Amino acid sequence: MPHQTDYCILGAGIAGLSLADALSAHDLNCVVVEKNTPGSGASGTTGGLVNPATGRRAKKTWKAEQCYDAIAANLEKVQAYSDTNFYQNNGLLRPALLEKMARKMKEQHENTTWPEGWCQWKCKDEIQEIHPGIKCVDGGLWLPIGLTVDIGSYIKAYGRYLKDNGLSIICGEQPYPILEDDYWLLELEEITIKADHLVFATGHTIATSPFWDWIPLELIKGQVAKFKKESGHLSFSHSISSLGYIARLDEEGTFIQGSTYEHDFNHLNPDEEGESYLRKRMRRTLPQLEEQSTLVDQWAGVRTSTPNYKPILGVHPAYSNLHLFSGLGSKGLLFGKFLAEHYADHLINGTPLYPEVDINRFT
Template sequence: MIRVDYLIIGHGIAGATLAQELRRRGRSVLVLDTPQPDSASNVAAGLMNPVAGKRYALAWRAEELMPAAVQFYQELETRFGQTFFYEAPILKLFSSVAEQNTVLARSADNPWGNFVQDADAPLPAVRGLKQEFGGLRIQRGGHVLVREVLAALAAEGIREGWLQHETFAWEQLVPAPDGGSGLQYANRVQAQHVVCCEGAAAVQNPYFHWLPLTPNQGEVLNVECHGLSDEYVLNKGAYVVPLGNGQFRVGATYRWPPFAAGITDDAQQELSQRLEAMTSEPFRITEQRAGVRPAVRDRKPLLGTHPARPEVHMFNGFGSKGVMMAPRLANLMADFLENGTELWPEVNIRRYSALYNTVLAAAGAGSSGSR
């Protein structure tokens, strides 16, 4: 029997960061993960952008989340002797004169802090870039090689025994026998806590199916474009992340259910048109990939403990910003699990208690009607 403090389900960016934080605190951890090359974390470009969206809004808690994320990835770089985080200015391009005027008028209130030093400054002359309306130059952003991060941690986990590749079966999770504490899985693992980090698959989770997880599908392109500068990340309806040697990742689309089976021509056309709006240089598509993000109705992650099962927890729902949010929130979640520290209300699953109570009441009514 394997005995651990924490059994973590899933090794995407959520499960990986939480496992690292708990292990750093000296806790025993076992991660069970089904390898999925096209998981959301593996497909993601790893963009860390503090100013996002059509409203040019400062990302939620960016001043706190960004430094924690950078520190986390840089510590992994030292540990593994690899480069994972590439800091680069982000050029967020205006689409029209009206948009330019609106954003520059807002800049008088300095809504972006030190992420934007001078909103009125012209953009640098960038090889291959269309910038007829100008844009914002965003500092302290960049991108993370997410697939490489997860691969390095998974190799370490398999070597050291704290990660196993297998598909988790919820029906094999039962209370510990003989009055023991915690839960037992498959007659071979006993854990004090089980933490669900399985991404979009959580819609099938029997403990947390009541949460408003609304997965969406995204597609990305890898392109070759030797005429475009690789000094900057570009953003205008899509992002363009430099991968080196004239290679870029362009993304991403958003599609709600029903999902397509794999990649689509529509997504390729959409992303190609968005790239053409940013560069006049010819490009060649070298790869197209699709993945499903674990998004949430209010665009905030889901952290907390099941209302009726104190051994079962959720750390999930990071959507398209998991690379930036997960390291700091893993620290927050570990404080909650280990010390009972209160979670931030914006991410605490208690904000959806009414949904749980509704499901519970419906289940009770169904049981009464069946008797």
């Protein structure tokens, strides 16, 4: 007999696991099917930031307060279950590297309402007091609430947490879903899944699906590199966002430099050009650190983005039980948990989707 479930979710990255968690919290049965392992796609990057001030102007992100609260609470929940520390509340420094950048960042900060204590403008001397020797022109921002996350480790721990709490996660399978009457059938190696609803949360491979080839997705390859300072510990405890980002992973001198934004690419592997690009960005911010750092590892993944840089949530226009959760881009860690809860609320209680993320903006 087929294994019957309310929702079958394809993809065990940030989107898929977060949605399965949110739906399960409403006592709905879910099965997650992943072609590799949890976090094996773009969600599994070795390090990233929870940063609500993004872009060259450090603009406050969409729904920043709700998104931050959701991911911070989830990190704490999963961390309590894991023996390995995968995130730090160590703050984020955003120095301006050009006069024009400093002026626009300061204007943006002055015209933005931030929660108390979230984001502070610092003059050049104050920035260099926080981080002696860092390149800075006319000031920058200090965000005490910035979080640094080993995202791959977080996703793996999240998967273990959900499985131990009753969620079925099936890995190493890539079935082709078949619509039969009003349900979906997915033939796996050992079982057949019969699902009332099917959700695609498969990242960049959505662009190759005939169900979703009408969605204007943009695919962006991103590379990050793990470096280690050759001698001694890092002289700073925070992470940095300027040209790319530097995510401080531990006290032993290991950190992540990210990320490239490759719109035209012909392979999915990390390469020497990526390392060179990342080193150049590091050199612009911390030249002495770049000289003293050795490459430990390098990672590449493909993110999905949309014309308005917002994710996509919603039901397929032709199939009332076929859903999409994609387009998280580089803000997947910040957006994922909040939007999963938002979509679960929409499905269960009929709460309208935010128009900025509603799939109907493309229909």
